[in-house]
Amino acid sequence: MTSRFYELRDDLYHPGRWHLRSPVDEHGQKINPWQFTEGRQLDPQGSIRFPVKPDGVELEFTQSSFSIPVLHRRVVQLFERLGIQDVQFLPAEVQGHAGPWFILNALRVIRCIDETRCREVRHFKPEDGQPERVGEYRVVSGLRIDPTKAGGARVFRPWGWRMVLLVSDDIKQALEREGITGPVFTEV
Template identity: 35%
Template sequence: MTRYFQLRDDVTIRGRWHLSDVLLPTGAEPLFDAGEPVRDSGPLRGTVSHTGSVLDFTLTSFNVPIATSSLAHAVSNIASSDLQCLPVEIAGQAGMMVLNAVRVVRCIDETRSEFVKWTKHDHRADLAGQYRQVTKLVLATDAIPADAHFFRVEGWLVALIVSEAVKEAMERVGCLGAKFLELPT
């Protein structure tokens, strides 16, 4: 059975850089957490909120995955249909890529996960029925297509999931900054 991991940013690394966001040439922020390809982005620019050591992998403040080109290539070799790799210029650092997950999978096992959903009585009644918070994410692996290797979770798009094959490829190339949380299935 395939194992899956939530891909996170290892914020415990001392002296590391922190990235705030990725911007289009117009200054607008593309939606890299919507699970859709970004079209005609033009040259992307990342902003650094705290200078420090450059990492192989990091998430911006808005959950956009950024990786070195070698790491992006390793992920793309396995998950090419799940992924859009876009070059991004970050403080003169060459060879950095946005890893835009273009696949979204409905796979939360609601019987074993722990979550809160928005209600019509909350200050965001327009989100009623959607996940407000997921404190324990359990995947329904039978709902995950066999060819899904790099995806976001429908209803909880902040969760970025990778297969065991992607995790192992990232570790082989070097993925300083990546943290893998194995998810129960």
């Protein structure tokens, strides 16, 4: 079992990089972006497309608006060779860029945030006016997790702070070894 995990983000400072916007369907209608952070199997109806603005250099790992991970086929093939479980790859299109492209849908959400080691943690309270979110995280800075709670997971989202995608050390090393463009890692 690995004891090192990393937040996986895309390199916002990559020179001339593209920026993917919120997903839309084949008719240009917005698709609910939060469904890709819920940790459940999805069965999308129709195609998923990502507008690009500004256009620029493709990244093999990137995140659209709302932190949706979008991967080139090369990344999907690497995950398959590594035998990564608990993920779903949803076909997607990126405006003006040949693919194939995929959304990485992490299927596990794990209660693992180590609040005592984070720089700051605040929870939603009843007075915040969002009763459905009371007890969830409102702020997490300096994210740290308890790796013993990962239970062998290699790709997952932390419960209560699902916009973050976490990966194990072996995945980080494989992405670096393969020379995949776009990923940036922060140890958690």
